[in-house]
Amino acid sequence: MEVKKGNAWTSLMRALKMLMKDSPLLIPCTFVMAAFEAASPYINILISAEIVTELTLPNRDIKHLFFLAIVMAVANCVVGLLLAFLYQFQDVLKYRQMKIIDGKVAEKSWQMDYETVCDPKVHEKANIIPHWGYDHGVLALVKQISEILSALFTIAISVVLVVEFFSLKTTEGGTLSQALNHWLSPVVFLTLFGLSAYHNIWAAAKTQKVRYQTDNDVEQPFNQVVDIFESCCAEYQRGKDLRMFCAQGMVRSHLLMLFDKLATLQTTAQKYAKKMILVSFISTRAFHLFTYIFVGLKALYGAFGAGSLLKYTGMVEQMSNGIGRMCNAIREVWQNIHYIDDYFAYQDLENRTSTGTKPITEDILNDYVFEFRNVTFTYPGTETPSLTNINCVLKKEEKVAIVGRNGSGKTTFIKLLCRLYDPQEGTILLNGTDIREYRYEDYLKFFSTVFQDFCIFALQLGENVASESVYNEKDVICALENAGFKERLKTLSDGLHTQLYKYFYDDGVELSGGEKQKVAIARCLYKDAPYAILDEPTAALDPVAEADIYQRMNQFIEGKGAIYISHRLSSCHFCHRIMVFENGQLVETGTHEELLATTGLYHRLWHAQAKYYQS
Template structure:
């Protein structure tokens, strides 16, 4: 029952996502399959007319023949053109379906190792074997051809069994057992072919894990890593190119590897035996039809028709049976893809909208918040209690692993706390609409990403933007002169991924653009995670001197390992092992000693010596 439900769901999704493709991928093989049947029928009639001396009917049947074949070929050409067009788009659409699903997941689900592994397997199965939801589209040609050939050839062959031989010495050919026996043998040979094909498929499945691993290794080292410009210097110094060369032997198609062994030991034998059995089938069909024609059962004009139609029936049977087996083979892979699309977020999202305040006076508070990552028994944060001061600059410091970034993730509700609650204006943030809650934050993540699009669109996050507002944000981060010096100004593309005349920017410039992007969002809270990590000391000092103008009346939170930046903060939180161990200004914390003083002195001594 579950298998039937899976298949029904599979065909529903296939139709839902690929309506147009399904139509054209069915129409093209339909026209293609009809063509040989039409040729057999009309050519047999015309040869029969010639044999019987009915020459006067030939022009009419010639016209019928031309019109039928032309119509079939015309439909096939039109449909095949559409198939060629959509073939390139199926992969893009498939990537869009799964990437859209992934982007819509909550962070907890998206970062889960099981989710990532599932997505990786789906993409590998699709890229390597073609298996997945859309796989029946690739089988459509053989499926439709098989069905049409079986039905069409049966219609053309019915009269073959109804016409008795005229020569008495060949009377035994009139026995149905003889005709059906020969055709039965041909179908048995087809069954053997199908069995061999299934065994070959099973052999391929057995090496699939080795195949996929080798494919991943080779794809990474040979097709991606080899062309990464940022790796060029390391490759030159540490001779990484030699490692890349050795990975060529991991490629599945390399001699002695998975696919090479499969081709030589399994697939090669299957192809050779199948070809031999197909020849035997054809010989048996020719002998059967030829014997009955010689015995006077029908005229020579029908000889080619019956040979062709019976042979087409056997071919159609083989195609249909092979498609059914292949479809069954694809079901587990399609189910994995459907299971991924069925993943539901377990993060509760409320219905309240955040209050729209022009004065940006939002009150945020952590009340007894503790948190541990899914699957872990160890708490990363312990009993945090904190009220954010409106319009103030808050710095968060601490050693790596002390919980700083996790603190920000909870604030942005990428995860929900295991204990306690986070309040916005006195209401648990889980009761707000998630998309609406996020609008009060602008964030510059430590590993932020910019798009290979014009710099203006990057900052605005939109194709259209307020130019005056954009220029204020650019001026705030000190990029006005830099961008003005580019030939296309705000229309200059970043990087060369999309536009050949795009520009490569430094890490510091990218960081300034990211900060400008956060300013343009104009949110009540601005969060900066290592905002000056890629800047030189002078540029860093410039940013912090401008921090008042940059933040304006926003509440600012920034994480930094450079404690000198904390001087610009109104208040500093010191994290240690998931707890807030100190709170105060730079002067208060420095004079008070403790963890902050320890961190400060550890950095300062390198500048003093």
């Protein structure tokens, strides 16, 4: 799925509106801060110029000199303290805004349907955006706005001094003096100023385009891969395999190879950037040199004295500095717009799964029939169908076992039934109605599931079972006991409030594979949905524990429909019907006895497994 971008200007306006809405004080704070930053150097320039002028007078006033020095010191202290406060206040506001953005990204991920979340491009963006911090995206825009405003204020103050500068005429005669007073001199000055600014912006735009391309096409995917490899080394759960198989060297070699590849690509980008920086440097310094010469000549021909010379050379320095900072900030905004656009493109992603409007009523919950009618499904980004022309019926109170070799389409069948994906061909019906017509949220509540790749969260045990923070403790304990977790629960001093895993707490409890599977089954039982689906629910349990779990499950879901997927064919005994998948097709269906009476795939799988138990 392509993460479509919008108009860059529109994204920029959206970012500003978002900042004003989420953090109303952030932009005003930045504006005031930029004004003080711009004014700060002119305090020294203007007052120092007055001091020098006073010193050059034959009858200089010592009291006035002391007064100017005190004013300069006090003004610097006041502005410095104000800026320190504003910097700190802005940092607090930016941190809050960063957490708001992280929350919006997480919320968007939660709201996405499963098919969209599983898309590699979407997944990449979801992982990268929270790592931008203050360097890219909406928050980086705050710094860039501050730089642009500060530069504009600096240039504005300089323009006032420029007007004053050109209003002062040379008093000594000569052709050069007349040329300095000519009306074309400010035109030449403004032309050179414009050319310098244009070259800076042009070079910045070219440089940032190459940098963004390198960052987006190479560096971001690279960082994602590095995170994966580094997690292999850092996560304690993977540490056993890493050390037992001495795999550190293998991981290190992959990282070094990736670093070398990135370094080569970055070197190419840096060479191009150096050329553009050289263009910018020459243009800025040429303007700088011309202005210094111009100011020096006007002073030489009597337009102003030594104090004003200091003031106007300071003006040149600040104007040049303002141009440089503004061009640099515009360059950064130019690059950052791409990141802002990426953020809003992610936020604007639409779910592929239609929500439907039809409610699931009590009548449907009490009496239901699912039907797969000519269903074919191919995973996005692949060409070979995972399921082909599936036709079957699933009834209430019917226990169905689904068996088949690895990759035969068993789990895909379940994902389609649960509407984690929608089929490209055919229809899945619930009581004769296409399941896409039902409200998506209502439909998901229809199922209690245990997937083979289930997730146990680093939260409290009770929260893992109930999937919510406030729950009925008696019901949770009942679900855990029915899942075979009773004896283990007795050993936990904090009971349902036991923290699982050591990610957040040193005293977090580690569960074995079988114990985690029991917690996942307890979660399924606690939900108490009309239809239960267990995909390899007992793979980590021993045969005795497995038999006990199945017996308890059958009692607990009496009167409900259920699907069991298991490589241990012993689970098929208590099922009403068995469906056999092979290469994405439903090749056999029937009872255990009926299928054993044939010489089909189920017959071969059963006897292959029985042979090892008998021997």
